[in-house]
């Protein structure tokens with residue numbers, strides 16, 4: 001797992017995590033604006049993505065989306081303690097995850113668009 005700070009991310013994101021590459025990139029300008037509690041919350045949210053969990057702040061159902069935004073880390077509530085729902089979501093997602101074959105993995109890792117490749121090439 002690699003954590004990196006960068007000013008080259010889409011400006012709408014505080015951070016991004018690339019699930020299979022293990023790269024978490026934090027948006028430097030957001031991190032500089034945030035206090036320690038919010039920075040921790042962003043890192044925990046991005047770690048959630050490394051377990052395969054998806055963002056819930058854009059969930060299609062409006063009522064659930066609003067609930068997720070207020071009450072879940074993956075909904076972007078900036079919590080730093082992992083509650084039951086987020087833990088169950090991560091466990092559920094991990095059960096749905098399969099391993100890549102070596103061929104898929106090599107193909108994936110050679111993709112120049114990956115944050116992993118951008119980081120290796122000093123572009124992130």
Ligand SMILES: [Zn+2]
Nearest residue numbers: 045049054055
């Ligand atoms: Zn996210």
